[in-house]
Ligand SMILES: Nc1nc2c(c(=O)[nH]1)N[C@H]1C(S)=C(S)[C@@H](COP(=O)(O)O)O[C@H]1N2
């Protein structure tokens with residue numbers, strides 16, 4: 001049976017996965033979980049390819065209510081459940097030269113963020129939203145305090161890099177590299 005989304009968490013009203021405006025670059029993706037791997041590589045000592053179950057069963061789960069704000073002017077508050085990116089990074093042992101994390105997705109999308117932000121803000125990849133499966137199944141990056149274009153869905157690869165100037169799909173098209181909700185939408 002399909003799981004039903006919860007509408008409230010600890011007294012706080014939540015939005016719904018139906019509140020998102022579907023505007024992904026190639027439309028919704030359907031990832032075959034049997035063949036799915038999450039790859040972690042680049043500047044790391046022990047690159048690894050996880051199955052979906054290995055990601056979920058071998059790492060501690062976290063839950064957090066966080067709002068996604070799209071640059072188009074809408075936002076949705078969701079209870080996300082996932083694991084911390086820094087717990088995965090612990091497995092692969094990043095090189096001290098790494099300062100940037102580049103994320104790639106099934107639809108060819110990509111984006112990047114500073115390694116410090118990922119670690120210090122306890123950024124997670126989510127497999128559930130509102131206790132029901134992810135729109136970005138298997139994993140969506142919960143890029144708290146960043147514009148929606150940093151919240152990459154259908155995540156397939158995490159690459160550690162020493163290039164802070166790597167520009168993802170929307171960043172190449174003029175959207176701000178930092179992507180902070182408090183800051184500008186476009187590159188200045
Ligand atoms: N793989 C992938 N992830 C993506 C996108 C995309 O096109 N492809 N769009 C981004 C944008 S612009 C937003 S606002 C959020 C939420 O988009 P949605 O409403 O289409 O789910 O997903 C982000 N993650």
Ligand SMILES: [Mo]
Pocket residue numbers: 070071072148149
């Ligand atoms: Mo967006």
